Amino acid sequence: MKDEEIIDHVLVPKHKILDKKEIETVCKKYGITVKDLPKILKDDPAVKMLGAKPGDVVSIERISSTSGISVYYRTVI
Amino acid sequence: MGANCSIFEVGVIIMDESVIQNVLGLYEEKIDSLDISPKEKTALKLSLKDRYAKMRYDPGDAVGVVAAQSISEPATQTTLRSYHRAAGAGLNITQGLPRILEIFDARKVPVTPSMKIYLKKEYNNKDKAVEIASSIKETDLKHIMVMDSLDLANMALEVELDKGIIKQFNIIPDKIISAVKRKVKNVNASVDGNKLIFEIKKDKVTIKDLQALRFKLRDVHVKGIKGITHCIVERVGDEYVLYTLGSNLMKVSKIEGIDTSRLCSNNMFEIAEVLGIEAARNTLVMEIIETLRAQGVDTDVRHLLLVADAMTQSGEIQPIGRYGLSGSKSSVLARANFEETIRHLTDAAVYGLSDDLNGIVENVMIGKTAKVGTGLVDIAMKTQKKEKPKKVAETKE
Numbered sequence: 292m293k294d295e296e297i298i299d300h301v302l303v304p305k306h307k308i309l310d311k312k313e314i315e316t317v318c319k320k321y322g323i324t325v326k327d328l329p330k331i332l333k334d335d336p337a338v339k340m341l342g343a344k345p346g347d348v349v350s351i352e353r354i355s356s357t358s359g360i361s362v363y364y365r366t367v368i
Numbered sequence: 369m370g371a372n373c374s375i376f377e378v379g380v381i382i383m384d385e386s387v388i389q390n391v392l393g394l395y396e397e398k399i400d401s402l403d404i405s406p407k408e409k410t411a412l413k414l415s416l417k418d419r420y421a422k423m424r425y426d427p428g429d430a431v432g433v434v435a436a437q438s439i440s441e442p443a444t445q446t447t448l449r450s451y452h453r454a455a456g457a458g459l460n461i462t463q464g465l466p467r468i469l470e471i472f473d474a475r476k477v478p479v480t481p482s483m484k485i486y487l488k489k490e491y492n493n494k495d496k497a498v499e500i501a502s503s504i505k506e507t508d509l510k511h512i513m514v515m516d517s518l519d520l521a522n523m524a525l526e527v528e529l530d531k532g533i534i535k536q537f538n539i540i541p542d543k544i545i546s547a548v549k550r551k552v553k554n555v556n557a558s559v560d561g562n563k564l565i566f567e568i569k570k571d572k573v574t575i576k577d578l579q580a581l582r583f584k585l586r587d588v589h590v591k592g593i594k595g596i597t598h599c600i601v602e603r604v605g606d607e608y609v610l611y612t613l614g615s616n617l618m619k620v621s622k623i624e625g626i627d628t629s630r631l632c633s634n635n636m637f638e639i640a641e642v643l644g645i646e647a648a649r650n651t652l653v654m655e656i657i658e659t660l661r662a663q664g665v666d667t668d669v670r671h672l673l674l675v676a677d678a679m680t681q682s683g684e685i686q687p688i689g690r691y692g693l694s695g696s697k698s699s700v701l702a703r704a705n706f707e708e709t710i711r712h713l714t715d716a717a718v719y720g721l722s723d724d725l726n727g728i729v730e731n732v733m734i735g736k737t738a739k740v741g742t743g744l745v746d747i748a749m750k751t752q753k754k755e756k757p758k759k760v761a762e763t764k765e
Contacts, residue, residue: 337644359390
């Protein structure tokens with residue numbers, strides 16, 4: 292599938308690369324290090340087009356039936 | 369009820385006010401459109417907020433255990449019903465307990481892979497839907513011929529094509545021949561009206577050769593996408609939707625007229641490969657919900673979300689079991705307790721592993737209070753100043 296098709300797909304939530312400050316606030320909020328976050332592969336189609344490198348943190352805006360929009364974080368490995 | 373996290377310093381503040389606001393925001397419009405007085409509206413909003421707060425988990429609650437119970441108890445109830453199903457109309461896709469097992473075991477390919485294909489607006493009519501369905505369905509030579517026979521006088525093979533089908537699907541005989549030549553070499557082919565005549569390029573052709581050719585030709589792929597054995601058109605609401613048996617997202621997404629933004633498959637691994645792990649997680653949740661709902665089981669989605677998150681947290685879909693989640697636990701005792709006890713214990717002895725005794729299983733084994741629920745904290749006291757709620761008096765055993 293093409294990149295636009297993947298972005299537009301109903302099953303694919305919005306992915307975004309966090310900058311250093313945002314990573315810090317996330318880690319502080321949950322009291323963890325980047326290593327403790329769930330993982331996402333670097334050749335995952337949704338991440339590949341963002342151009343994320345291993346070590347980056349990606350925020351995922353999930354549309355949740357129980358909490359409206361919930362933000363999830365994953366480290367690229 | 370409703371955890372007041374600020375008293376404890378458990379580590380994570382599980383849910384903040386913004387989440388509640390988010391959820392209420394979803395219902396705000398609905399409430400505003402109701403035909404009730406403003407006073408009642410605010411009362412309704414408040415009670416909604418209260419209800420939502422009450423549904424939250426307390427810190428330290430063993431959510432995993434509760435999820436496991438909530439899924440497996442109703443799953444045992446459905447066992448008897450699930451294996452028997454009269455042949456209904458349409459496609460027979462695995463349902464019930466076998467499907468639930470398949471999902472949680474994360475089998476690479478489901479027994480009945482299936483796709484749901486929506487069409488673009490311009491293509492949303494019966495003729496176009498049928499046309500697209502025919503271009504998706506795998507068509508072999510055996511599907512479009514009336515008969516094949518051996519012509520022993522000329523030592524050739526005659527294949528008579530079905531006129532109607534050829535006209536309907538717009539298949540050109542030359543295309544079939546080129547498809548045949550791609551698969552079978554050393555064959556001469558010619559068209560004679562409705563018949564295709566094949567001859568083997570060989571000095572002495574035996575009947576055995578012709579018979580072999582005959583069976584080979586039947587499986588020559590002529591049209592459609594390999595692996596998709598059925599494709600039916602169904603009307604859902606005011607839309608035509610295609611359901612398939614067999615799944616190939618990559619190839620189907622390239623066909624014109626298909627709404628790629630809603631194309632989905634029940635094969636999670638394929639989704640993970642094409643659309644990413646998050647899409648796979650969503651599929652996982654949807655598949656579990658659909659299978660459970662079809663059996664009349666009404667499990668709260670949050671249990672399923674938890675399982676799906678756990679299964680996809682490594683970036684790949686992990687099964688639940690020896691080779692997946694249970695096998696990748698950090699605690700030696702927990703793994704030894706599950707399966708392959710001796711292997712885990714000897715491995716631990718050989719490599720000199722230690723166990724921090726943080727989980728439930730380990731603590732049950734050694735008879736210590738597990739760090740769940742009220743066992744999570746030793747003593748928690750409210751400090752006098754409410755402005756600084758972070759200081760916690762904690763004594764260790």
